[in-house]
Amino acid sequence: MTTYTAPINDMMFLYEKLRNNKSYNELAKYKDITPDLVKDILEEAAKINQNLILPLAKAGDESPAVLENGVVRTPPGYKEAYKKYIEDGWTSLSCDTKYGGQGMPKTVSAFFDEMLSSASLSFKLYSELSIGAYNCINHHATEEVKNKYLPKMVEGKWSGTMCLTEPVCGTDLGLLKTKAVEQPDGSYKLTGQKIFITSGDHDLTENIIHLVIARSSDSPSGTKGISLFLVPKYIVRDDGTVGPRNGISTGSIESKMGIKGSATCVLNFDDAVGYMIGPKNKGLNSMFTMMNLERIVVGIQGLGISETAYQNSLIYSKERKQGKSNKNHSSNGSADFIIEHADIRRSLLNMKSIIEGERALCFWLSQQTEVSLNHEDKDVKQEASDYVSLMTPVVKAFFTDMGSEITSDAMQIFGGYGYTKDQGIEQLYRDNRITPIYEGTNSVQAIDLVFRKLVNRNGDIIDKYIKMIKNDLDSTNDKIKPFVLKINLYLEKLESFSSWIKDKIQSSKDDANAACNDYLKVLGLIAVAYSWIKVLEVSFEDYDNNKIFYEDKIQTANFFFERVLPRIDSHCATGTSGSKYIMDFKFN
C-alpha cells in the first residue's frame, strides 16, 4: 500500500510568503485568516487524510462500488469514513457561512482538495461534486431554493451531481435528448438517460441533489435550447424533510480501469420532478460556473496523485539497492541505493519540480478565483476572471497529463514491483488516468483554450497575461537573473506561437486546431515556470531564515528551468507546422 504525508510545509510556505506578494491579491475579507489558523486546519486535514482516508484507496480498488437490487453500495469503510468526514465539517470548508459553511478561502480548500486527491480520489469524488453543485446553486438559484437545499449539502448530509453526458453526447452537449416538460405548478418532469454520472447513486447520504441539463419541450435544438434543472433523488418537502422517491433509477454502474471505489452511474430519469435553475435555455451558462471550478479541481486531482506517486518513489529509492553508482568503485558485488543513480535522481527531480511548481501556480489561481468572484472593484474582478478563465483549461489538462507522466515514471522506479498490485503504484497510474478524460478531455481543454480563452470579448487575454509576467520579472536581482533570462527566452517563443495561432484562428481554423495541444503545453510550462519565479523571489530574499528549505526550492527550480521548460522547443516546432497535410490525409 502507498504511504502519504501531507506536504504541509510547502503549503504553509505558499500561504505565508506568497499570498500578499506582488501579482497576488488577497481579499480583505480573508486578511484575518491567519497562518496559525490555516496551519491548524491543514494539520487536522493531514490527520484525516493520512489515517482515515488513505486506506480507502486500496479498499475501493479491491472491492469496487456495486449495484445491487437497484441500490449502489460503496466499498467497505466508505460509510464510516464519510460519517466522520462530515462530522468534522470538511465538506463545508469553503462554503458560505450563511449556509453553515466555514468560509475559508479557496487557497485553503485547494490544499484540502490536493490532500484528499493524494489519499483517495475515489472517496473524494463522493463529496467533490457536492461542492460543484453547491457553487452552481449558490450562483444561479433563487433564495428559496438555496435555503431549502444548501444547508444540508454544506453539512454533507445530502450530496450533489452534475448530469450532462448522454450516450450520444459527451463533448458535444448540443446533441442532448433528455426532455423536460413544464407542469402547471411551474415544476418540470424530466425523462431521459444520463451516463457517466459520478456518484450518481450511493449509500453515503440521505439524499442526492442532481443538477441536470435537459431540453424543455418548447426549446430549440442545439446548445441554445438547454436549461438546467435541480432534480433530487428524494423529493424534499416544504419543511425540508426528505419525502418520497423521485423518478430516477440507476440503470447500471461502469466497470472501469481505475477509481473503482467511485460509482459511475447510468441514471434513468422517468418523469422525474425537477426545478429549473437560472434562466430558461441558458442552462449551459449556469452549468459552466460549476464546470469551470470543477475543471480546476480535476487539475488538482492530478497534482495530488502526483504527490503520492513522488513520495512513494522517493521512499522506495532510498530503500532499494540495485547496481553500483558511478562513485562506487568497490569490486565486490555490493549495490547502492537506487537514489544514488543519476537517472533515478533525474526522474525524482522531474516529478518534484513539476509538482511544486504546479502547487504554486494553483495557489495563485485559487486566489485569483476568489478575486474573480468576490472583489469589490469591477475591473480587478474582471481581470482576475479573465486570468482564471485562461488558466482553467491549462491547469485541468497540464496537471492531469503531468499526473500520467509522474505516475508512470513512479512505476518505472519500482520496476517489476510497480506493475504488481502489492505496492499501490499501479493503482495511482490507473486512478489518475481518468483525469485527462473527464470534465472535458484534454483535447477539448486545448480547443477551449485556443478558440475561446486567448482572445474574447474582454480583450486579448493572453497578451495581457504575458505582459503581466514580463512586468513582474525583475532582472536586476543577480540571483534570479539566470532564471529570468531563461523564462524570457521562452516567453518570446510563447509570444510568437500566440501571434501565429491568433492569426490562424482567423485564417485557418484547422491549423489552430491541430496546434492546440502543443500550445496548451507551452502555456502550461510558462505558467509553472512563472510560479517558480515567484517562489524563487521569496527563496532568495528570505534565504537566511530557512536555508535548507530555500536551498531545496532553488535547486528544484533550477531543475525545472534546465530540464522541463525546454520541452517548449519541440512543442513550438511541431505546433506551428500547419495542418494541410493532416486535413488532406485520406485514412483509407
Add this chain to the structure above:
Amino acid sequence: MTTYTAPINDMMFLYEKLRNNKSYNELAKYKDITPDLVKDILEEAAKINQNLILPLAKAGDESPAVLENGVVRTPPGYKEAYKKYIEDGWTSLSCDTKYGGQGMPKTVSAFFDEMLSSASLSFKLYSELSIGAYNCINHHATEEVKNKYLPKMVEGKWSGTMCLTEPVCGTDLGLLKTKAVEQPDGSYKLTGQKIFITSGDHDLTENIIHLVIARSSDSPSGTKGISLFLVPKYIVRDDGTVGPRNGISTGSIESKMGIKGSATCVLNFDDAVGYMIGPKNKGLNSMFTMMNLERIVVGIQGLGISETAYQNSLIYSKERKQGKSNKNHSSNGSADFIIEHADIRRSLLNMKSIIEGERALCFWLSQQTEVSLNHEDKDVKQEASDYVSLMTPVVKAFFTDMGSEITSDAMQIFGGYGYTKDQGIEQLYRDNRITPIYEGTNSVQAIDLVFRKLVNRNGDIIDKYIKMIKNDLDSTNDKIKPFVLKINLYLEKLESFSSWIKDKIQSSKDDANAACNDYLKVLGLIAVAYSWIKVLEVSFEDYDNNKIFYEDKIQTANFFFERVLPRIDSHCATGTSGSKYIMDFKFN
C-alpha cells in the same frame, strides 16, 4: 472488445520492396523464400491471430491465470488455442529445420511476433520465452542436450522460461543468491527462489524447460560467478520421455495491472536437478544471447499493441459523431464524425507515422540480426552484430515507450468509453505498460546503450551508424530532398549529442547517466526517420505502380518529419544540461 486486421499489405511492402535494397542485406539462404510464400504464411498467420487468439485477450483479462493447489491454470480457451497453435506449427517458424523448425528468416517471424502481440500479449508470452530458450540452448548447449530438448520445444510440446530475477536482484544480477551444487554425475542441484518468471508454470505443455542462472558453490561473488543451467520441470529420461517431477514448485503468481492471462510466477527451486549450459561462470554471456533477442521482441510487442490501439481508434473516429468540424457551417445541432477534427487527425497520424516507421526499422533490424548470426563474411557479420547491439536497447525502449503514448492517446480518442472495460482500449494501455519494465527497464536500456553500445571493443559504433546513414542519403532526388535536409539537421544534433556524451562517459559518468534517456530517444527518432527515408525512396520510385498506397506512405512520412522528429530539439536541450545540480540535490 477490440478488433484487429493484420497489416499484411504493409508487411508485404517491406518484404517485397526493401529486403534487397541498399543498406539491406538478405542472406543467400533466404533468397528462395519468395514473396508469394511469405504472403501465404502471413495470411494464415492473420487468420489464427484475428479469429482464434484475439478473443483470448479479453478472456485472459477477465479470468486471469490462477494458482490452484500448486498448479497454474491458464485462462479459459488458452489450452484449446495453444493446441491448434502448435499443430499449425507457429512455434517453429524461425527455428532450425534440423530440429523440426521451418527455417523462416527473422524478418518473417518478426511479422508474426507483431501480429501475435496485437492479438494477445498474454497468450503470446507462453510461447515467446520458449523461442528465447531455444535460441539460448541452440547457441550454447552441447549437441546431446540440443538433440534431447530442442525438437520438443520447436514442436511446442515443451515450453521454456528465463529464470533471472530474485527478490533482491532484478537489474543487478550480481546480487543473485540461487546456489548450484555439483553432483558426482556432473549434474547440479539448484536451490533458491526466482521471481517474476513469465510462464514459470502453466497447463499448456507437458514439460517446461527452465533456463536458470545460479551461482555454483565454488564460484566467486558478483556477476563473474554466475553460470547457466537447464532445469526441466519434469526430468527427461534418456529415451526422451518425460519422467519424474523435479524439485521446483510454484510459490505464488503475481496479481498484476495487466497481462493477466500470463502467469508470472514465484518459483522455488529445492535441490532441483539442473545441467550446466555453456562454460562455468560465463552464464550471463550465454543468457545475454537470449536476452538481446528477447529485448527486440519486447520492442515488437510495443509495436503490435500500438497497431491494435491505432486500428480501433481509427474505426471509432469514423463512427463517433461529436462536435462540428471547422468546415461545417450548419447552424443546427448536427455533429461530424470526430475524424473530421484536426486534433483527432493529428493524434491518429501521430500513431500511424510512429507505427509504420517502427515496423520498417524492425524489418531492417531483423534482417541485420540474421546477418549477425549467419553471414559467411566475418566482417559483414561483425558489422551487423554491432548495429544489432546498438539498436537492441533503442528498439526495446523506444517502441515500448511509444506503445505507452499510443495506447494512451487511443484512450483519449475514445473519451469516457476508453476508460471503461467495454471497449478493450484500457486493457491495451494496461497490457502494454509491462513492456517498458520487463527485460530490463527502459532506463536500464538507456544506460546499456550509452555505456556499452556506443563505443566498445569493436570500435565507435555510433559513429559508424551515423556515417552509414549519411552515406546512404540521396539529396540529388528532388522529391526526397526536403526529408533528407530535415534528417540531416537532426543528424547533426545527434552527432554533437554523441560527441558530448562520449566525452562525458570519460569525464563525468553522472552527466552521461542523467542524459541517457534523452539520448536514447534522440537515437530512436533518428533510426525511425531513417527507416522512413528507405520507405520514401521506394514510394517515389515505384509511385505509379500503386499510387494510393505510396501517397499514404509519403504523407505519413511527412507527418513524422514535421511533428514527431522535432521532439529531438527538447531532448538535446535537456539531455546536455549536466548533472551536478542533480547529484548535489539533498532529497531531504
